[in-house]
Amino acid sequence: MKSKELPFHDRRQAGRALAERLEHYRGRPNLLVLALPRGGVAVGFEVAHALQAPLDVFVVRKLGFPGHEEYAMGAIASGGVRVMNPMPGIAVSPDDVAAVVTREQDELVRRERLYRGDRPTIAIRGRTVIVVDDGLATGSTMRAAVLGIRQQRPAQLVVAVPVGAEETCTQLRGEADELVCAAMPKPFRAVGLWYSRFPQATDDEVHLLLDEARRTHAPSAH
Numbered sequence: 001m002k003s004k005e006l007p008f009h010d011r012r013q014a015g016r017a018l019a020e021r022l023e024h025y026r027g028r029p030n031l032l033v034l035a036l037p038r039g040g041v042a043v044g045f046e047v048a049h050a051l052q053a054p055l056d057v058f059v060v061r062k063l064g065f066p067g068h069e070e071y072a073m074g075a076i077a078s079g080g081v082r083v084m085n086p087m088p089g090i091a092v093s094p095d096d097v098a099a100v101v102t103r104e105q106d107e108l109v110r111r112e113r114l115y116r117g118d119r120p121t122i123a124i125r126g127r128t129v130i131v132v133d134d135g136l137a138t139g140s141t142m143r144a145a146v147l148g149i150r151q152q153r154p155a156q157l158v159v160a161v162p163v164g165a166e167e168t169c170t171q172l173r174g175e176a177d178e179l180v181c182a183a184m185p186k187p188f189r190a191v192g193l194w195y196s197r198f199p200q201a202t203d204d205e206v207h208l209l210l211d212e213a214r215r216t217h218a219p220s221a222h
Contacts, residue, residue, distance in 0.1 A: 006163070006183055010197040011039065011134050014162035014182075015046025021180050022130065022160055026051045030127040030155070034058040036145055037111060038201035040133035043162060045209045047132055048217065055213035056122045057206070058131060058149060059111050060141045061104035066096045073097075075140040076104055077148035078112065085140050115206060124152035131157065135191030136164030136181065139172055146175050163194045 008014035025031055031053040035044025041057060048055035063074040063084075073092060074084035082101070131145055142159060149157055159176040161169075165188040169181040185194060192198040 011042035015043035019050035036133040044132040054217040072140045075144035077144040079148045081148040083144040128156040129154040139168035
């Protein structure tokens with residue numbers, strides 16, 4: 001995809017564009033699409049629909065730099081995974097890091113309960129897993145997701161995003177079996193710049209999309 005075709009209208013349209021790049025996975029047995037909530041769910045919904053695959057979420061939380069939470073100093077994911085970004089010249093005390101990790105771990109648990117409810121955990125072992133987000137900036141949340149998903153031994157792990165920073169996509173390419181980044185505009189700056197509509201995704205939106213997806217393709221349980 002060329003940068004001149006950007007911006008995407010919204011996450012749903014971006015998901016449809018991304019699905020075209022993943023067409024070779026349509027109909028593959030044991031295919032599972034995992035979306036990173038909240039923003040990745042609308043993208044993942046369209047990918048799962050196009051590929052006729054079940055959709056579920058894999059919860060990851062960014063660890064925001066104290067006082068500047070928009071900057072990621074790392075991320076945590078389901079399964080006790082923690083990834084920290086190198087921050088040359090920036091000092092953060094262990095107590096500050098611990099406080100951020102505790103807060104985000106509580107939020108991770110809250111979201112897992114909220115989105116999954118009483119449903120059993122998703123089955124990942126032996127499946128082809130496509131993990132989707134709405135874009136890649138630093139890549140810390142996706143890197144944590146990849147590590148968390150790898151622990152559950154998928155047969156194949158694909159990272160797929162509509163748009164991302166070229167450097168980040170290049171780095172992640174070595175951590176996935178396949179990486180699909182539909183557009184890598186320069187200069188990148190921020191994911192939201194490449195969408196005409198980029199509102200904060202809500203828990204209600206995530207619920208609605210997951211419920212609709214499950215009515216079509218229910219994920220298998222362990």
